[in-house]
Amino acid sequence: MALNYIFIGFFLIAFAVAILRVVGYFFRDFLLNYGFQFGDADLNVFHAIVQSTFDMTETSISIVIYLIGIMALWLGIMKIGEHGGAINILSRLVAPFFRKLFPELPKDHPAMGSMMMNFSANMLGLDNAATPLGLKAMNELQETNASNDTASNAQIMFLVLNTSGLTLIPVSVMALRAAGGAAQPSDVFLPILLATFFATLAGLISVSIYQKINLLNKVVLAYLGSLTLAICLFIWWLTSLSPDQVSKVSSLIGNGVLFTVIVAFIGLALKRKVNVYESFIEGAKEGFTVAVKIIPYLVGMLVAIGVFRASGALDILIEGLRATVALTGLNADFVDAMPTAFMKPLSGSGARGMMVETMNTFGADSFAGKLSSVFQGSTETTFYTLAVYFGAVNITRTRYTVVCGLIADAVGIIAAILIAYLFFH
Numbered sequence: 001m002a003l004n005y006i007f008i009g010f011f012l013i014a015f016a017v018a019i020l021r022v023v024g025y026f027f028r029d030f031l032l033n034y035g036f037q038f039g040d041a042d043l044n045v046f047h048a049i050v051q052s053t054f055d056m057t058e059t060s061i062s063i064v065i066y067l068i069g070i071m072a073l074w075l076g077i078m079k080i081g082e083h084g085g086a087i088n089i090l091s092r093l094v095a096p097f098f099r100k101l102f103p104e105l106p107k108d109h110p111a112m113g114s115m116m117m118n119f120s121a122n123m124l125g126l127d128n129a130a131t132p133l134g135l136k137a138m139n140e141l142q143e144t145n146a147s148n149d150t151a152s153n154a155q156i157m158f159l160v161l162n163t164s165g166l167t168l169i170p171v172s173v174m175a176l177r178a179a180g181g182a183a184q185p186s187d188v189f190l191p192i193l194l195a196t197f198f199a200t201l202a203g204l205i206s207v208s209i210y211q212k213i214n215l216l217n218k219v220v221l222a223y224l225g226s227l228t229l230a231i232c233l234f235i236w237w238l239t240s241l242s243p244d245q246v247s248k249v250s251s252l253i254g255n256g257v258l259f260t261v262i263v264a265f266i267g268l269a270l271k272r273k274v275n276v277y278e279s280f281i282e283g284a285k286e287g288f289t290v291a292v293k294i295i296p297y298l299v300g301m302l303v304a305i306g307v308f309r310a311s312g313a314l315d316i317l318i319e320g321l322r323a324t325v326a327l328t329g330l331n332a333d334f335v336d337a338m339p340t341a342f343m344k345p346l347s348g349s350g351a352r353g354m355m356v357e358t359m360n361t362f363g364a365d366s367f368a369g370k371l372s373s374v375f376q377g378s379t380e381t382t383f384y385t386l387a388v389y390f391g392a393v394n395i396t397r398t399r400y401t402v403v404c405g406l407i408a409d410a411v412g413i414i415a416a417i418l419i420a421y422l423f424f425h
Contacts, residue, residue, distance in 0.1 A: 006383065006402065010304035014311035018045045021312055048310045056306035060299040064291055067131065071287030074132035077262055078114065079283025080276055084269030087113035097223040101204075101213065102154045104144065111140035115158055121258070122380070123166055134162055134385075135290050135392045142393040150397040151390065157207050159389055159401055163380040164203035164408040167196045170377035176356060177373055180364035188370055190235060191419045192377035197231065199379050199412030206404040290392050297391025301383055305346045314342060333425065334417050336361075336368035340375040341413045345382040345406065352376060371420040378412040 025043055081087045090113035091098075098105070098112045105111060114137035121130035137158060145152040151159075170192045177185035208215050215221075241249060269276050308314065318338055325332040337358055344351040358372040382405045390398060 007300060007304050010308040013313050014049060014307040017311040017313045017316060018049060021045045045311065049307050052306035052310035053303050056302045057299055060295070060302045064295050064298060068288055068291040071132040071135065071291040072284035075136055075287035076280035076284035077265060078133065078136050080269050080279045081265035082110065083274045083279045084265055084272050086265045086268045090116045096219050100217055100220050101157055104152065105154055106144065109140070109144070111137050114140055118162065122162065132287060134389060138389050138393050139290065149395060151395050151399050151401055153211050155395070156399060156401045156404070157211065159386065160203040160207050160404045160408060161200060163382045163385050163405045164200040164412065165196050165378065165380040166200040167192055167377055173373050173377040176352070177364055180356065180359040182364035188373040188377065189238065191374045191416065191423050193231065193235065194419050195374055195378040195412050195416040198415040199408045202411035203404060203408030206407045210400050210404065294388050294391040297387045301387035302347065305350070305383065309350065314339065317342060333367050334371055334420070337371035337375060340372040344375060344379055345409050347384060348381040351381070367420070367424050370424045371416065374416045374420050375413065378416045379409045382406065382409055
């Protein structure tokens with residue numbers, strides 16, 4: 001139901017803003033006398049909005065075509081891991097922790113291994129691998145869902161943790177910073193790690209409150225404490241390296257771990273005398289089916305986002321925030337980077353474009369350039385993820401998923417701002 005209201009809201013807000021911009025064109029001088037201005041008010045706004053619907057439709061299909069190949073590959077690999085027993089091994093490793101967070105899941109359910117793989121891919125900055133693994137997990141979670149069209153507690157917990165985007169190695173962000181001429185592309189590594197850590201904690205706590213999960217349980221504290229310690233040690237080690245070494249090590253670890261997992265899956269399957277190729281084809285067929293199924297959901301959400309952006313609503317939101325901050329007397333340097341923060345929950349490619357635009361305008365090593373990089377790495381694309389993941393299993397009633405996801409996003413944004421001021425200002 002929440003996605004329904006959001007979808008409607010994007011169109012209605014876009015229409016209202018477009019009307020205001022047209023009015024602003026005809027009554028510009030009159031409105032300026034009273035201090036009102038509606039950005040680049042002109043008569044082309046409706047053309048831009050309609051054009052965005054065509055552009056985003058094309059983008060949606062391009063994404064799906066790309067996803068078909070990625071989904072076929074990774075669900076094929078996952079099927080090898082499933083038949084070879086690797087997923088069961090992963091499930092047992094995280095079972096004590098996941099049983100506390102996902103109490104409705106049966107013991108040793110295969111979704112635990114798939115979720116662990118998804119979280120690991122996200123932490124390593126491997127977005128292309130994370131999506132098919134996450135969709136695999138959603139389909140497995142749907143098997144235990146008592147209501148076919150309503151999100152289960154387990155699905156909500158999984159999606160909110162997914163969208164909070166805990167990232168150990170933000171490879172793509174560092175690569176874009178290097179391309180933008182940053183003196184030290186990896187200088188945003190630690191701020192991104194800290195911001196995503198706080199966002200993930202916020203998401204976990206908010207869902208746990210809704211689901212009445214006790215996070216003070218000794219098992220949960222042990223796992224979270226171990227993860228925190230591991231992150232601290234990882235940060236300590238990376239701080240001893242040069243920026244160039246950090247970038248190289250990050251790429252090596254991320255891609256090395258990923259390919260090691262593939263080889264390990266194949267090795268375990270061989271040990272069990274599994275027909276590896278046939279298992280891969282079986283999983284790849286599932287990947288193709290899942291990718292095609294999400295087309296309507298993806299088109300709907302991306303078109304709504306495109307309309308909202310093309311109308312100029314996002315620009316008005318940014319300028320309104322700038323004016324509000326100015327009234328409080330607080331430092332407003334962070335506002336220049338906010339387009340990336342506002343776009344990130346809506347569109348990954350849009351946020352990436354905003355980040356590049358900010359670096360081009362203010363400089364990759366400016367405060368706005370660095371903060372926009374931290375925003376880009378801080379959280380996942382919440383609405384895109386919800387549309388794709390819920391669409392894959394035909395969920396239409398998302399319950400409190402959007403609320404908790406946006407809480408995690410908000411905490412991630414606030415943490416990113418405070419941490420950026422601490423590190424870069």
